[in-house]
Amino acid sequence: MLKVDYWNRDEIIMNINIRLKRYSLLIWLLFVCCITFYIKFESKRNEEKLIEGHFWIFTDSHVDVHYRQDGDPSTGCHNVPLNNMTKIIRKFGHFNCDTPNELVISALSAAKKIDSNIDFIIWLGDAASHYSPDGDTVISIYLNFSQELRKYFPKTLVIPVLGNHDVVLKTNRSTRFIEFYNQTKYNLLLKDDNALQTFLKGGYYSIRFQALKTKQQTMLRFIALNTAMFLPQYTDYFDLNEANEQIEWFNKTMFDAQNLNDRILLLAHVPFGINENLLYKFYDIKYEQKLLSIINKYSSNIIMCLSGHRHQDVFRVYTSLNTTMGVIGHPPISPIGYLSQPSIRKYSYDRKSLILTDYEQYSLNVIEAERTQKDQWTLAYRFSSWYHQSKELTSENLFQLIYLIRTNSFYFKRFILAKHYTEKIILTKHRIAQTLCALTLLNFDELLLCTRILEKKGIQYDNIVFNNSLENNFHMNEQLIEYRIIYRRVALSLFIFLIIIIWIIYRISLKFFL
Structure with a gap:
């Protein structure tokens, strides 16, 4: 027999202890x-969680009270087609139509599910339809919006901004905003007594907000403009002195903010500059020049200008001498015009420095929602990762990003995709040049000269085709x-x-x- 030698227990323990x-x-x-x-x-x-704050931005819901879920898109979803054999139900909207109320409820519900623990909400305006509803309809739509927003966010600070479709035009001018405030239950949204004084006068106001409860905390100031007064097509509906009075108030408010060392979020439903797609200026030039001259004086206190109205995911930077101010546009809740999927945006910011750090954009695929009858909101993209940027969304960094968009094909394609991904268009070389120039130029002469220079340089831009395909969503990257x-x-x-x-x-x- 073979004998096997085994280590005894003491030898094993000794070996283990020696090694340990x-x-x-x-x-x-x-x-x-x-x-x-x-x-x-x-x-x-944990410290970052304490310092990092969040807020939601909603804009341009454009609710149509005559919207029918079985309506024909060629009639704005108002009339039922006689040959609608398939009985298609569009519960959450269509690209040819203004918004059903169900889509607004879906957007607010999604925002609450994604993050209800936020510091404040900014509503950038335009609750009513594009179809020129009467004053009573505008009031009814805004009343419903105020109640729905408070239903989903009952205790959150709301900063509402009037859009051009929110202003009841044919009414007594001296009591226009008083009646609007009372009839729409605007007090559900705007509760600050000091802000109320100027809102009742002209629909504009300022609010100071303390992000951190410390004695030496710099205050965040919201300045909400009523930009309808500055639009050429609206001048007949306001007294001549109303726009100038708002500009004087804006100058005084900016002066006070500078003296108090407040950091400012400038809120304007309609942005500064040019619509490069349709080639028209948003503002009456005399008003825009006055506003920009004030911004030039106090730009060091401005964090960013946030706007709606355009229904596209766009941004630009205003520069002049020592002034650099970013103007960030926001896609709408309304899908009308194939300009954007219904979208909402959540920002992150540093409560201590009050710098914007990032944002996440959530969207609803309208075509998929029609197919499934379900409203699944998904993360479309995050700014920092989509554009490969650091988490400091400042005007200066935005200006540097614009340089990259103009000179680097990677950034250019990402910007163009974010802006146009739902449209059915062909972007020609000429239009691409206009788009790039409009990123920093706010008047026609500069825009046209820049466009000609880019074309003469022979910079090669391939025509880009967008066809609104079902899978044209870029959330997989995120x-x-x-x-x-x-x-x-x-x-x-x-x-x-x-x-x-x-x-x-x-x-x-x-x-x-x-």
Whole structure:
């Protein structure tokens, strides 16, 4: 028979202890380093959570009270076609129609599910339909919107801005905004007594907000303009002095903000500059020049200008001498015109410095919603990862991004896709040149000269075709990034867990085998 030699128990224990003692210092140092790193990591995350604030922006819902879910899109979804054999139901809207109320409810419900723990909400205006509804209809739509917004966000600070379709034009001018405030229950949204004084006069106001409850905290100031007064097509509906009085108030408010060292979010339903798609200026030039001259004086206090109205995902930067002010546009809740899928946007900002850091845009695929009869809002993109930017969304950084868009095909294609991805158009080289020039130029002479220069330089831009395909949504890019972040956190947690297990085994072995 073969004899097998076995180590006795004492020899095994001795061997284990020798090996453990040899590496005990290394294991201990590794354990301490991992725990220290983990504590610092968690502490930094908790501090960032305390400093990082969030807010929602909604704009341009354009509710149509005559919308029919079985309506013919060629009639604005108003009339039922006689040959509608398929009985198609468009519960959440169509690109040829203004918005059903169900879509507004869907957007607010989605926002609450995504994040209800926010600091404030900015509503950038235009609740009523494009179809020139009468004053009573405008009031009814806005009343319903005020109530729905408060239903989903009952205690959140709301900063409402009047859009051009919110102003009841044919009414007593001296009491126009008083009647609007009372009849729409605007007090559900605007509750600040100081802001109320100027709103009742002209539909504009200013509110100061303390993001952090500390004594030395810089205050965030919202300045909400009533831009309808500055539009050429609306001048007949306002007294001659109303626009100038608002401009004087704006100048005084900016002066006060500078003296108090407030940081300003400038809110304007209609943006400054030119609609480069249709080639017209938004503002009466005499009013725009006065407003921009005030901005030139106090631009150092302006965080950003936020606007709606255009129904597209666009931004631009106004520059003049020492002035750099970003103007960020926002896509609408309304899908009309194939300009955008219904969208809402959540911003992140630093409560201490009051700098915008990032935003996430959520969208509803209208065609998919029609097919499934379900409203699934998805992350379309995150600004920082879509444009490969640091988490500081400042006017200066936006200006640098515009330089990249003009000179680098990667950034250019991303900007164009974000702006036009739902449209049925062909972007010609000429129109692309106009789009690039409009990113920083606010008047026609400069825009046309810039366009000619780009064309003479022979810069090659391929024609781009957009056809509103079903899958023209770019949220997959964001999902991949989210997965990478999750994988890294899981890997770090498993590594720390493994080190802790090794340390526990080592301590147990010392106790039972010595």
